[in-house]
Amino acid sequence: MAKPAPPRTERRFRGFEPASALLKERIRAAGETRGFAVTRLLTAWAEIVGPDLARVTRPVKVSYPRDGFGATLTLLVRSAHAPMVEMEKPRLIGKVNACYGYAAISRVVLTQTAPTGFDGGQADFAAIPKAPAPPDxxxxxxxxxxxxxxxxxxxxxxxxxxxxxxxxxxxxxxxxx
Missing domain, CATH: 1.10.12 (Lyase 2-enoyl-coa Hydratase; Chain  A, domain 2)
Structure with missing residues (x-):
């Protein structure tokens, strides 16, 4: 009597894969620990809010209230730029909600910080470029x-x-x- 053949296991053999595909699940899990259900908010921050605001802000976490409506987005911001970002809050909320696809964020909380060295250097802000020196x-x-x-x-x-x-x-x- 012949033995039945063992079940075939599917082999993943698609050649090279982008690094983003290999890390997708880990990035998603890390983002969810901070409340970021949409990791695009972290990875494409400059495209979402624009280069001017992205240069002086960093998203830190999203906090959801008990009833589940109207989350709060916490941003790191340089102290000198906090008043400008404060005025931009309604526009920021609109842009972030466009990323989510619905009105997920109802409040933005600003945490003022130094331009460098916060959180082990992970939240370093881009340096503001100086004007070039006049040519010799x-x-x-x-x-x-x-x-x-x-x-x-x-x-x-x-x-x-x-x-x-x-x-x-x-x-x-x-x-x-």
Whole structure:
């Protein structure tokens, strides 16, 4: 008498998988511990609220009341930007609710913090870029001199830019050493 064949187990053999697919469940579980049922709120914060608000805020948690209606979103915000974010609360609530697809958030609570070093560095805010220093006239003259004789306008501007960047970096490296 022949033995019955063992049940076949399905093998997962789809080649390479994106890292996001491998970590999807872990990210979802970690987000749910903080009340984030929609992890997109964490991963796409800048796209949801816009780059200006994303630069100075970070979502921390979503708290749901006992009756289940009107959750509270807690945000970290730099102290200097808190008044501006306070005025933007109605717009923030609208954008976050658009992410959820329904009126999930009814309140936003701001927690003011220092710009860096909070929560083990996990909530560091992006640095506000400084205005670039005015170009050195000597470097500008040298860059224009190097590109002299080039007939194509686009190529001439590219050569000037390349020369300007090279000479600026060389001057900075000499100052640093």
């Amino acid at each position: 006239p000597k470097v500008e003259a040298e860059a224009a001199n190097m590109a002299t004789g080039t007939e194509d306008e686009g190529l001439r501007r590219a050569l000037e830019s390349l020369t300007r960047n090279y000479l600026t970096r060389m001057a900075q490296s000499k100052k640093g050493s």
